[in-house]
Structures are given as structure tokens and as C-alpha cells.
Amino acid sequence: MLKLEHLAWELPDGEGIIKDVDLTVQDGKLIVVTGPNGGGKTTLAKLIAGLETPSKGRIAFDGKDITKMDVTERAQNGIAYAFQQPVRFKGLTVRDILELAAGGSLDESELCGLLGKVGLCASEYMNRELTAALSGGEIKRIEIATVLARKGKLSIFDEPEAGIDLWSFSRLVETFEDLRRQGSGTLLVISHQERILSIADEIVVIADGKVRAAGPREEILPTLLADEKAAICPLGREDVSI
Amino acid sequence: MNSITEKLLGIVSDFKGSFQGAFNIRENGQCAGRQSSPNIHIESKTDKPGIDIHVLPGTKGETVYIPACVTHGDVDDLVYNDFFIGKNADVRIVAGCGVHTDSEEEARHNGIHRFFLEKGARVVYEEKHVGTGKGTGAKRIDPVTEVTLDEDSYLEMDTVQLGGVDSTMRKTSGVLGARAKLIVRERIMTDGEETAKTDFKVTLKGEDSGVDLMSRSVAKGHSHQEFISSIRGENRCTGHSECDAILVDGGTVGAAPMLEAYHVDAALIHEAAIGKIAGEQILKLRTLGLTEEEAQEKIIAGFLK
Numbered sequence: 001m002l003k004l005e006h007l008a009w010e011l012p013d014g015e016g017i018i019k020d021v022d023l024t025v026q027d028g029k030l031i032v033v034t035g036p037n038g039g040g041k042t043t044l045a046k047l048i049a050g051l052e053t054p055s056k057g058r059i060a061f062d063g064k065d066i067t068k069m070d071v072t073e074r075a076q077n078g079i080a081y082a083f084q085q086p087v088r089f090k091g092l093t094v095r096d097i098l099e100l101a102a103g104g105s106l107d108e109s110e111l112c113g114l115l116g117k118v119g120l121c122a123s124e125y126m127n128r129e130l131t132a133a134l135s136g137g138e139i140k141r142i143e144i145a146t147v148l149a150r151k152g153k154l155s156i157f158d159e160p161e162a163g164i165d166l167w168s169f170s171r172l173v174e175t176f177e178d179l180r181r182q183g184s185g186t187l188l189v190i191s192h193q194e195r196i197l198s199i200a201d202e203i204v205v206i207a208d209g210k211v212r213a214a215g216p217r218e219e220i221l222p223t224l225l226a227d228e229k230a231a232i233c234p235l236g237r238e239d240v241s242i
Numbered sequence: 243m244n245s246i247t248e249k250l251l252g253i254v255s256d257f258k259g260s261f262q263g264a265f266n267i268r269e270n271g272q273c274a275g276r277q278s279s280p281n282i283h284i285e286s287k288t289d290k291p292g293i294d295i296h297v298l299p300g301t302k303g304e305t306v307y308i309p310a311c312v313t314h315g316d317v318d319d320l321v322y323n324d325f326f327i328g329k330n331a332d333v334r335i336v337a338g339c340g341v342h343t344d345s346e347e348e349a350r351h352n353g354i355h356r357f358f359l360e361k362g363a364r365v366v367y368e369e370k371h372v373g374t375g376k377g378t379g380a381k382r383i384d385p386v387t388e389v390t391l392d393e394d395s396y397l398e399m400d401t402v403q404l405g406g407v408d409s410t411m412r413k414t415s416g417v418l419g420a421r422a423k424l425i426v427r428e429r430i431m432t433d434g435e436e437t438a439k440t441d442f443k444v445t446l447k448g449e450d451s452g453v454d455l456m457s458r459s460v461a462k463g464h465s466h467q468e469f470i471s472s473i474r475g476e477n478r479c480t481g482h483s484e485c486d487a488i489l490v491d492g493g494t495v496g497a498a499p500m501l502e503a504y505h506v507d508a509a510l511i512h513e514a515a516i517g518k519i520a521g522e523q524i525l526k527l528r529t530l531g532l533t534e535e536e537a538q539e540k541i542i543a544g545f546l547k
Contacts, residue, residue, distance in 0.1 A: 049529060075531040087526045090486060091458070091544035100540065101530045150530065 001027055002048065002154060002186065007057035009043055017043045019209035021057070025202075027153075030180045030187045032200035032217075034224070040209040041190045042084060045156050048188070049081035050074040062153065078185070080152030084159045086143035088130050094142055095126040101149035114145045117175040119168035136163040144172065148179075155179075157189045161196065173199065197221055243267065243274045246313040246342050246374075254338025254370040255309045265307035266293055271319045282306055282333070292322035292354075295335075299328030299360070309338045315347030315379040322354045327395075330362040338370040339385070341407065343377035350382040357388070359395035359422075367399045373406030380408040387414045391422035393448065398425040402546075403438065405431050412440045418479075420448030428457040429546045432465035432493070442471040446479035446508065455483040460542050461493025472500040475508025485514040488545060490538070 002025040009018040018040050025031050033041050046052040048059060050071040059067045066074055075081075080101075089097070098114055099106050106114070112122040118141035128134065130142065140163045147155050161169055173195050179187060180201070189196055197203060203220035205213040213220055247269045251257035264282035267275040271291065278284050281301040285294050295306060312319055325335065343349040359365060373381035389397055403410060416424050430438050444453045453473060461467050473481035487495040499512040519541050527537035 051525060051529070071525065071528040072531060072533050075529050081529045083526065083529075087520070087522045089523055089541065089544060091547055092541070093544075096540075096544055097530075100527065100532065103531065146530065 001025065001060075001062070002188075003060040004048070005058045005060070007044075007047060007054050007059065009047055009052060009054050017209050018047065018054070021206075021209070021211055023204060023211055023214065025154075025186060025188065027186055028180075028183050029201040030176060030189065030199060031202050031204060032197050033188060033190045033204045033206055034192055034197060035206040035212065039207045041206050042158055044206060045081065045158050045188070045190055048154075049079055049156055051081070075150075078153030080147045080150040080155045082143050082147040082155070082157045082160060084162060084190075086139045088132060088134070088139060090129060090131050092130050093127050094130065097130060097142070097146055098126075098149045101146040106149075114149050115142075117148055117171070117178075118142070118145045119171040120145070137165055137168065140164055141168060141172075148175070152185055154186045154188065157187070157191075159190050159192075161191060161193045169193075169195075197224070243269060244313055247274065247311045250311045250313070250340030250342060250372065250374065251309050251338070253372050253374075254340050255307055255336045257307075257309070261307045263304050263306065264295075266295075268308070268310035268319070268321060270312055270314070270317050271321075279304060287322060287324075290322050291320060292324070295323065295325045297325070297327045297331045297333050297363075299331060301328065301331040301333055303332065305334040305336060307336045309336070309340075310351055310353060311339070312341040312343075312349045312351050315343035315345035315349050315377055318348070318350045318352075320352045320354075323356070325355065325357045325365075327357065327359045327363040327365055329360040331360075332364040334366045334368070336368045338368075338372075339383055340372050340374065341381040341383055342373070342375040343379040343381055344375045345377045345379050347377070347379040348382065349375075349377075349379060350384070352384045352386070354386040355388070357390065357397060359389075359391050359397060361392045362394045363392070364396045365398070367397060369399065369401040371401075371403040371407055371410070373408065381406060382409045383407050384411045385413070389414070389416035389424060391416065391418045391424060391451075393420045393422060395419070396423045399427070401426070401428045403430045404546075405433060407432075407438070408436050410438045412438070414441070415443040416453070417445045418448055418451035418453065421450045422448060423451070424453045426453075426455045428455075428459075430457070430459040430467060431462070431542075431546055432460070432467055433462040434465060435463070436465040437467070438465075439468040440470065442473075442483070444473050444481070446473070446475045446481055447477060448479075449477045450479065451477065452480040453482070457483075457485045458545055459485075459487045459495060460490060460546060461487065461495050462490040464492045466493070467495045469495070469497040469499075469514075471498075471512070472502065473510055473512075474502040474504065475510055476504045478505060478507035479509070481508070481510040483512045485512075485516075486545075487516040488542065489516065489518050490542070
């Protein structure tokens with residue numbers, strides 16, 4: 001179980017990005033975090049993975065207080081994180097990064113399995129370097145595959161759909177469904193995509209650094225769609241006239 | 243052959259107690275073993291130290307080993323090796339060099355290698371350099387490689403210096419005929435007070451000739467590296483050079499590329515990037531469970547692979 005208590009984080013100039021967030025995520029669920037751009041979703045994910053340190057509050061995972069653990073310790077404790085904008089490496093190949101993620105060597109069928117889940121062919125990609133020669137969509141899918149390779153207790157995907165073509169996206173949605181069906185840990189996916197929202201167990205709406213709504217998909221999703229039809233400002237501050 | 247030579251040979255070449263096919267082992271300026279093959283003839287030079295290697299036209303799939311080792315201080319080895327690669331031959335040449343000293347005296351190897359590729363010949367040339375030993379004497383390797391490529395020939399040079407060499411000055415030059423291709427991949431790591439300088443000079447004389455120079459280096463400690471390249475296009479041709487360097491601790495690197503186009507259809511490009519390891523790269527590997535130190539090691543090892 002992941003538990004966030006009174007979590008807060010500010011920019012160096014003091015502007016609050018995450019403001020007193022309380023959230024509990026049960027094991028084995030597919031949680032989709034959504035909300036307007038700039039609302040604090042990515043920062044929240046980074047706070048959970050340890051890429052940022054909260055200014056206030058507490059993070060507990062699997063019964064342990066991990067607030068003071070660094071990125072490495074959190075990773076070693078089963079938290080995996082897929083960057084929204086993946087990093088490139090001159091010299092490291094797709095095979096190298098997947099083996100680092102898996103914590104050991106992978107044979108071709110295992111590489112095929114991992115890359116197939118993101119719509120890539122292992123024989124074509126495994127020896128390619130993670131350089132600018134790979135397109136944005138390719139590097140993004142490899143990034144997602146690194147998180148799948150980790151088999152984490154909690155896997156966080158920050159906007160996995162960004163930059164991915166329609167066909168690969170469909171494959172990705174199937175992969176999330178498979179993972180949930182197999183009970184492969186907890187999945188926390190930041191997304192705006194209706195297809196991802198529609199497979200969530202629970203939806204959390206983050207806006208203006210706070211949890212605006214959280215609950216089962218059946219409860220939250222209709223309100224999101226209703227909001228859209230009513231042309232309400234996503235920040236919820238004012239009605240928008242059209 | 244002494245035990246240090248055997249150890250050095252294991253590092254710089256495929257040596258596992260013996261070589262298959264043609265080889266020449268040089269140890270402290272002397273020949274420590276030689277074998278020709280039916281298609282590859284190795285002979286001593288008569289006018290200066292060194293050997294001539296003749297690969298007969300049409301020879302395919304053979305490997306020639308010509309490693310050189312200096313195993314103690316107070317040796318300044320200078321050798322001239324000339325390779326004559328016959329028409330349409332396709333061979334691999336492994337020419338590693340190891341220098342070792344446990345004394346205060348300098349150990350130096352200076353190999354001057356000249357390659358003459360006839361029409362349609364293909365060569366993969368591998369050169370690995372290493373310095374070992376606890377002596378304070380400087381370990382120096384100063385290779386000179388001169389390449390003359392006839393029409394439709396191809397030479398791929400893969401050169402690596404992994405550490406322990408106090409000072410190196412590496413000069414590589416080439417003249418390319420029509421449709422000839424030269425590929426050079428260089429990887430250098432320096433540490434402590436080591437210095438490494440590489441100097442490439444390639445002239446693209448023939449129509450549709452091409453060169454691709456790729457240098458990756460890591461400068462650690464207080465070491466210093468310099469990369470100088472000059473590509474001169476005298477015909478319709480393509481030239482590309484790329485210098486990527488990672489700085490660690492107080493390491494420093496200078497890169498000075500030069501491109502000279504003397505033909506309207508000469509297409510020449512240079513790319514250079516020097517800097518420390520990007521923080522995001524370290525962070526990504528830490529999210530996979532590696533410590534900061536492990537992440538840095540993996541990034542450097544991959545970069546120099």
C-alpha cells in the first residue's frame with residue numbers, strides 16, 4: 001500500500017506545486033492520475049519515486065516510511081518510474097538498459113516479450129543505441145519497457161501515451177490491462193487519455209496541487225466527462241462561457 | 243616470451259596461449275614469435291626495424307595478429323610495419339600494444355603502421371592500447387597510422403586505449419581513391435595526470451570517397467585530451483567527424499576540427515560535444531536501482547564500449 005500524508009512541495013521561489021495531498025493507493029490496483037496541465041501530477045509522481053523531496057508530509061510504502069529514502073533506495077524497494085521525457089544515452093543499447101532494469105541478463109525471447117508489449121521488435125531494436133537516431137515515439141516505448149522489465153511492486157508511468165502512435169498506444173493499453181489481470185503490482189498511470197481512464201480501477205484528479213477528486217472509475221469518470229460537456233474550466237475556479 | 247608479455251597479449255589481442263594463422267609478436271624490440279600463412283607472408287625489413295605483411299589478392303576471412311609489448315622500463319621501441327593488402331582481399335588485422343614498467347624508467351612503444359590497400363580490398367584493423375605496472379617511469383605509446391586506399395577499398399579502424407598510458411600521441415592520416423571508404427572508431431580513457439592527443443588528417447581525393455571518424459573519450463582525474471581532425475575533400479565525397487567527450491572530476495578536453503572543401507560536391511560535417519555526464523542520465527539509472535557511482539560507471543562503460 002502507498003500512503004501519502006499531507007504531502008507538500010514548492011518551487012525555489014516559494015510557489016506551491018503540491019499542497020497538502022493525502023492519498024491512499026491499495027495494492028494491485030490500476031490507478032490513473034489525471035487533471036489539468038500544470039496541476040502537479042508529474043511532481044506528485046516524482047515525489048513518490050524520490051526524484052524530488054517533499055517539503056512537508058510523509059510517504060509510506062509497503063508499511064515503511066520512505067520519505068527520506070533516495071531514488072536508488074526507493075527503486076530497490078520496488079518503485080519503478082517511467083519518465084515523461086526519456087533520457088538518451090550514447091553507448092548504451094536497448095538491450096543494456098533493459099538488462100539494467102531487469103537486474104540481470106535477458107535472452108532474446110525475454111527481450112522480445114518486453115519490447116513486444118510496447119509494439120517494438122526485439123531483433124530490430126535490441127542492439128540499437130539510445131541516441132537521437134531513435135524517434136521520440138521509439139525512445140518513449142523503450143522507456144516504458146524498462147519499467148515493465150523491473151517488475152516493480154509499484155510502477156509509475158508519466159503520460160505513457162505522449163508521442164506514441166495510435167497502433168502502439170492500443171498495444172500499450174492492452175499491456176496495462178494484462179498487467180492488472182496478472183496482478184503484477186500496483187500501476188499508477190498519469191494520463192489524459194479516455195481509453196486509459198476507462199480501464200482504471202480508480203481515478204485521482206489532481207488540480208492546483210490538490211486532490212480534487214478520488215474514487216472508483218465508475219464514480220469519477222462520469223463526472224470528468226460531465227465537466228467536459230458542461231464546459232467547466234478544468235481548474236474548477238470559474239465557469240467558462242462559450 | 244615472458245609472463246608480462248603473455249598477460250599484455252591477453253589484454254590487447256585475442257591471445258589465449260597461441261594465435262591461429264599468421265602472426266608476429268614483438269617483445270621489447272625483438273621478435274618473440276612469427277608465423278606466415280599460405281596467403282599472408284610476414285618478412286623482416288632489411289633497412290630498419292619492422293616487418294612487411296603481404297596479403298595475397300583474394301585472401302578472405304583470415305586474421306593477422308601483430309601485437310607489440312614493452313615489459314620493462316628503459317625501452318624505447320620504434321617499429322615500422324607495412325601492410326600490403328592485395329586486390330579484393332578481405333582480412334582482419336589485430337595490432338594491440340601493451341607497455342609495462344615496474345621501474346622509474348620510461349617504457350615507450352612507437353609503432354609506425356602503413357597500409358596500402360589495392361582495389362576492392364577490405365580490412366578491419368583493431369588496435370588496443372594499455373599501460374600496466376607500478377613503476378613511476380612513464381608509459382608511452384605513440385602510434386602513427388598511414389592509410390592509402392585504392393579505388394573501391396575499405397578500411398575500418400577500431401582503436402581503444404583503456405588506461406594506464408601516461409602519454410600518447412596518436413597520428414592517423416589517409417588518402418582515399420575513388421569510392422574508397424575509411425571508418426575510424428576511437429575510444430580513449432585517461433585518468434590521473436595522463437595526456438592523450440589524437441590527430442587525424444584525411445584527404446578525400448577520389449570521386450565518391452568517404453570517411454567517418456568517431457571519437458569517444460573520457461577524461462578523469464586531472465588528465466587532458468586533445469582531438470584534432472582535418473578532413474579535406476578534393477572531389478565529390480562525404481566526410482563526417484564526431485568527437486564526444488565526457489569530463490569526470492578535473493579532466494579537460496579540447497577539440498579542434500577542421501573541414502576543407504575543395505570541390506563543390508564535397509559534403510563535410512563535424513559534430514563535437516564535451517561535458518560531464520548529464521544529471522538526468524544518472525537519475526534514470528538510479529530509478530533502476532543503481533547507486534550514483536554504479537550509474538556513472540555504467541554510462542562510461544557503455545560510452546566506451
